[in-house]
Every structure is written in C-alpha cells, then in structure tokens.
Amino acid sequence: MKSTIIASSLFSLLPAIMALPAPALAQEAEVSNNFVGISARSASPIHLLPVVTHNSAFWLGGETYSYCPTQVEPNCPPGNTTVFAGGDEYLGLGVLVPGGQSVYIAQDGSMTHTTAHSAYYPPGAVRDGWTRTEGENFGHLSHEAGLVACPVEGGYKIFAQIPTFVAPNEDCLGFSFLTGNVTEQVGAWQY
Template sequence: MKLTLASSLLPLLAAAAPSSKVTRDTAAFGVMSARSGSPIHLLPLNAAGSAFYLGGETESYCPFGNSSALCPPGTETVFAGSGSGLSVEVPGGQEVYVNPSGALSFTVPHSAYIPAGSSLGPFVYTPGTEFGSWTFNGWGASGFMACPTEDSKWQVFAAVSNATVPSGNVDDCLGFDALGVPTNGTAAAWEYL
C-alpha cells in the first residue's frame, strides 16, 4: 500500500519541479561582454555565489567529484533556451532572475526560491551568425551593466538607474552588450554555486 501511494505521488512531484533544467536538445550559450575600450571588453560572464560576474571564475560543484566521468566540466557558465535558466544536470535546474536590488542572480541548487520583488524577465536570446545577443527587458531596463566590486570583478546588474550596486553609485557601472556564444547544448555543470 505504501509503495502504491509513493509511486502515485512521483508524477505530481516531478510536475512541481522548476522547468529550467536543460535537456541535451535545448539551445545553450555562454555570454561574453562587449564594450570596446573598457576593462570589461570581451570578459566571460561567470556564475559564482548565486550572482553573475565579468571576470573571476565560475563556481560549480558535482556530488560525484569534479574529476568523475559523471560530471560535466563546470568551468564555464552556460545558459539554456532564452537565458532564463542555467545549463545544469542538478534535478530541478537553476533559474535565472533579477533580484530586488537589480543584481542578475540564480537559484541555489535544490531550491526554487526567488525573493519577493524579483523579476523573472523577460530574458531574450537571439541567435546570430557568429555571436548571438542576450538581454533583459524587464523593469524598463536597457539590457545589462557591470559594476566594479572590491575584489576586482564586475558584478552584473539589470541596466536600471535605481539598482543597489557595490560602490553605491550607479554611475560607476558600465553598460555592455551581452554576446551569446553558442555551445554544444549539453549541460555545462552539475550545479552552479
């Protein structure tokens, strides 16, 4: 009897899980910044600490050990579909959103929690011949901006004038074009941290 009840609940639990998980046939892309003559020109976008940065390193984890054949490399940050989710293997996936301070963020593994007042988009990925483009059109934003941090990275925010940025001054931030770099469509990490 217990087995029957458990097996009847499994489809319901699966349906309740976030839908941002990437499958092998989902379009996937990395992001590189474009702003000529600036310190952020051609920097890769990296996921770290539930936020995104230009510069620094991608932070990922695999429960099987990063050197295991069961683990994707986890060295690059890759988005799925329109860019509203990350290219991961972790059950339930990881969603991308803009938090109430304006920072581009992502959900922690095994949780669909997104703070109240956050925006889920729209995020728009447009494929191109060599590079595509990725943007955020919520809150009247004109895409993204990168803001300097104390550790020489640039944290990524929605390009909105009321963002709460690391220096406290939005004028310190640089707007940039987010170039979409196509990938092979396989999950790039087990999960991002």
C-alpha cells in the first residue's frame, strides 16, 4: 500500500517537474511521446529508483550526466533528468543535439546509447526490440530480451538478457520499467 502511494505520488509530480521553459533554440527536437523511467520491484533495493544515464550506460538511481556546449548554454534544458523518446521498436533520448542519440543493447547486454553527433553502433549491438505501452496511471517500457539490473561498481546497471549477456554476478534483479510522460520534448542538449 505504502509503495503504491509513493509510486502514485512520484508519477503525479513528473509533469510538474518537467514543466520547465522550453529552450529558445532555432532547431527544436522533433520527437513525441517523450517520457522518464522509474523501476518497480517491490521489497528490493531498486524499487522506485529513477532510470538515469551516465557514462553512456543506464542505471537505476544516481544522477543523470549531461553536457551543454558553452555557445548554447543559456538555452539548454536543465539536463538533470533522463528523457527517453520513442519506444515503438526503437528507442532514443530526448535531446537537442543534431542527429539525436539512440539507445541500443551492447553485445555484453548493457543498455547504452550512441554518442552525440554519431550514428555508430558497435558490432553485435541490438537496436530494436523495444515496446512501450500506455496505462491508466503510467506506462511500461520493455525489451523483447527482458531487462535486469545488476549491482556493479557505481550502482545498479541495466542489462538486457540477450543471448550474449553474461551476468556480472548472481545478484541481478528483474524489474518493471515504468514510464511517465513529460511535457517538455527534451531533457538535455546531449547525454
């Protein structure tokens, strides 16, 4: 009951948190249905943690790392929240950087993203397989291989259980990737 109230409270606040002024850049990101993520696994250390990106990987909990060039800095989004775009077979990030940033599963199973200004995917990368569904109070994002969070140095890192995935330890936990819509199209210049 308590976790249901907390989850409802968190998701009801997401639109207010993301209702920040839009950046005044000439080229806005042309994405729709952008969202943030939060994990759900009752009675576990990963329950109700935000999904964030830093060092090109995705984690449960911690801080989002983003970058904004000095020449556009006054017009950059806050960059303190990881915003996703898409989720219908392919997944990206809600960013302003030209070319955007795509999310993929690396050969080791880690959920990661492309660097800014690059469409390069390493050998063995899995780009597709994402599904996002809407619910009455929140949505759900999944990958066809299934997602787990494994405790590694730095926190709980997100992996997909693709055939080449080898768990870094025996403490990986499956979780539900809940989503909440955001009112702003982007979360950062780039992650």
